[in-house]
Amino acid sequence: MCLRSPDRAVTWPCSQLMSLPAMASPTLSPDSSSQEALSAPTCSPTSDSENLSPDELELLAKLEEQNRLLEADSKSMRSMNGSRRNSGSSLVSSSSASSNLSHLEEDTWILWGRIANEWEEWRRRKEKLLKELIRKGIPHHFRAIVWQLLCSATDMPVKNQYSELLKMSSPCEKLIRRDIARTYPEHEFFKGQDSLGQEVLFNVMKAYSLVDREVGYCQGSAFIVGLLLMQMPEEEAFCVFVRLMQEYRLRELFKPSMAELGLCIYQFEYMLQEQLPDLNTHFRSQSFHTSMYASSWFLTLFLTTFPLPVATRVFDIFMYEGLEIVFRVGLALLQVNQTELMQLDMEGMSQYFQRVIPHQFDSCPDKLILKAYQVKYNPKKMKRLEKEYAAMKSKEMEEQIEIKRLRTENRLLKQRIETLEKESAALADRLIQGQVTRAQEAEENYVIKRELAVVRQQCSSAAEDLQKAQSTIRQLQEQQDNPRLTEDFVAHLETELEQSRLRETETLGALREMQDKVLDMEKRNSSLPDENNVARLQEELKALKVREGEAVASARELKLQLQELSDTWQAHLSRGGRWKESPRKLVLGELQDELMSVRLREAQALAEGRELRQRVVELETQDHIHRNLLNRVEAERAALQEKLQYLAAQNKGLQTQLSESRRKQAEAECKVRPRPPPRPGPRPAAPLTRPRPLPPEQGGGDGRAPAGGGQHGGGGRDAAAHRRAGDPEGGGPHPGPTEPLGLVAVHPRAQGSDRGAEGRGAAAEGPATLRGPAGLRRAGPGAAPG
Template identity: 80%
Template sequence: RLLEADSKSMRSMNGSRRNSGSSLVSSSSASSNLSHLEEDTWILWGRIVNEWDEWRKKKEKLLKELIRKGIPHHFRAIVWQLLCSATDMPVKNQYSELLKMSSPCEKLIRRDIARTYPEHEFFKGQDSLGQEVLFNVMKAYSLVDREVGYCQGSAFIVGLLLMQMPEEEAFCVFVRLMQEYRLRELFKPSMAELGLCIYQFEYLLQEQLPELNIHFRSQSFLTSMYASSWFLTLFLTTFPLPVATRVFDIFMYEGLEIVFRVGMALLQFNQAELVQLDMEGMSQYFQKVIPHQFDSCPDKLILRAFQVKYNAKKMKRLEKEYAAIKNKEMEEQIEIKRLRTENRLLKQRIETLEKGNPRFSEEFVTHLETELEQSRLRESETLGALKEMQDKVLDMEKRNSLLPDEDNVVRLQEELQALALREAEAVKSLTELQQQVKDLSDSWQ
């Protein structure tokens, strides 16, 4: 239905454009050529939409080139939905029910939507239609993905979608972007994916613009200070909408790679100026100069972006490297936490000792150490004596078997009985000593 409706709209507008064009006299050949070019573009994109599956499968390279040149405004809604496969999503049927529910993020969303495209006519005013539908979409998403809920920055992406399509369709596209375009990982509370993107971007900066990288470091100008918003809002808070939308067109087809490319292109364009500035100067430059450099020529930015060296395999390796670093940091944090807990317990024991409790006084501790050492020594001596007596018993038993004389037998039996008695006493004494050592050890602990 979406394709049919768009196709009918396209044919209707094509017809009106042709009819109106036939009744007008061109003021110049240049304007006539431009009109024909626009009409050709219109017809071409109409064909792409109606033959979408074929273009995606058989004409992918040409489609990519056309998207990089910019999707015509009238076709953006349908093409964006087709690019992310959001034209027939089951979640669309849940949308109206989600709006009837309450979300724990509502207050936060209400606070932020007033700061989303505040100068755009669609979103101006507290009771504007734009703010209301933006609230609806953000609230609905916070309910279908409670782990993410709502994150600042995401409203700019939804706001752009709402400029192109109805709220139900914008909701479906946003869900798909979160699921399939790494945005969900970017907007999770931990923002781990943002850390990865910054890590990867820093590698590109160090490799391709080493002089600028050194200058940034010397000024403590962190990558996150200027690049975080690039990844979180896809340049929607950096460039005016006509330029940002061109970047978004490419993002819808090629993903986050375009953010790395455009970011590096910006730094390449401005390296000579940036290395002359201190931290404050660079902050002002990023806020006031860079955003408007390509207002009249976004094609120049896009062209430069695709001249940036970008190795997908290397970026994948960096992802694994970053994951290993984070795992190691996590292990270190666990060990640090364990050591801190152990240290806290030791401090508590020291404080108890320092309070002067007689049981744990320094004199008592010294006494325990001495007594424990002496008890262990006595235990060792007793074990030695016991072993010696056991050896004598064995020796006498051998002698008894060799001396059959009756007097000798009686004498040896008496000696054996005496030794057995002494052995029993030694065992008893050893048991008592072992218990004493145990008690002392427990007291020491």
């Protein structure tokens, strides 16, 4: 085992450090832990020197000579300090200060040399003193051996496997190579690509990834290995790192699941909630989770947080006490900075943790250690929290297993649903295809049935025609012996031809009459503005056009029938004298004549049927016109009834106004009339003045007071004009004391004339008609006012 000094490239065998001389019983002063580094270690030869090489013996002799010189210098410094104390000098020179400092360093060096030599005894009997010394700091040159002794990494079987592990290849090599440049990039030992520090760091990380394939390589572990390599060779650093991973819970921290890190965060959150509840509440309100700032504390043991001197002090205590120091230091940092953190938001706190907190204790790491051991830490409570976390995690694991099972079932069900949906879609397509096929077959069957029905109907009609022809043949055979029937038949055909011509002439005359009537009606329609008459005439015009079309069609058919009859008649005439021929030809001619008569009767029946249909259409048209007329009459009746109600209400209101005006007039006359002074002699009373009736041209009518608003009198128009002018009473200017109000009542004869005019003017009501506020229709300037 060797000890590496970063200040000097010298390596000392560990066996020499184990046999350091016990010079004197050192006295541990309170300030002895403030110095951490010595210039060079002193070693004395041991009984094992016989096994050493000549070069090593020469080196030991030189070291022993240097040890004697240092010992003589320390004795002279002690005597000088004693003489100065005895003289009672009140001043302390700079040489005495340096002498005291070297004395303390020598005492610390001697003390830790004894601890290294007597490690088992100190570990068993002086554990508390050892703990205090470690808390005050391990000297720099003793850290390598003391760290190995603390973790019992001096004799490990894995050390012999190190060289073999380096020859093997690891699956994590690329990842390790990528992260090596990020480990202590500012330190001289690791600065520069492919430097010695980076190479030995790669070797140690690669060897451990092969030893523990479950953990492999984790990024934060490189900082711990880098710190070990700063103090000792790579083989010893590898052994110490393996022991740390196995015995200090670091392996659980660096596992892929990081279950131990979750436990540490859970315990730290509980301590934070218990000891700093306000700060914990502030963190929660800002969504500043503990893992955002404390994860690196547990994974790198503050090596990425503090500078190396402060982080090394924390690592000293960690080597002896474990992860407890991480909880204490983390909570101490939060206690010191609670006031500042309470005033920051989430981003500000992140910046504060990265820039301010790491450099608060650069000059006084002892203050940080003191604050850390003022934090309350209960191991029993931590054990209880560990059990709670384990129970919670087991429950979460069960829930995750259940969720995973449910997700698997859900995925299988989704696959099943997709399969069923595909099958359903295929079945739906088949069903739709079957329905379409059945619909096509049903349509084809329907078409075939219709064709079959038509064929059956044709067959039945052909059978009937055949029966009729047979009956006709029998009748003709019976009438064959009577030659007189042919002449009667010809006379009958002539009569029918004349009648057909007469009907054609009548039809053409009726058509011309209808056309003239249509033209007349169109002229009248264009000259008459009445909307109702126009509508009625339009309906009649439509009906006439329909009838005209039907008449034209009938005339055309009659022309065709007449043409056929004429052709038949000409053919018959061309066969004149046929009765003189043979009897067989006569029978055939008679049959043809009979067939012609049947056709003529058929044509006559068709003409009569068309006439009847035309009559039916005409009757339906008239019925439609009458219905429209009845609807208009009903609408006009309802409007007139509404108008009558409105006029009755208006008349009632006017009567009320008249009575009120008369009462006010009487009151006004009583107030205005002066009382005559008393006279000595009697005087005849003045005759009472009667109201003057209005002249007839002002709406006075028969002398009665009208109710304002008659239909034909001028008072109605005057009242309406006064109402438009703003007169509230509607009767013109207010009369004088002896004049009646200008209210006009509707005369009974005027009302009768209005009702008569309403019947006549209902059809003339056109687009200019307006409705008043109560549904009253008002016409234009020339109509009667409403």
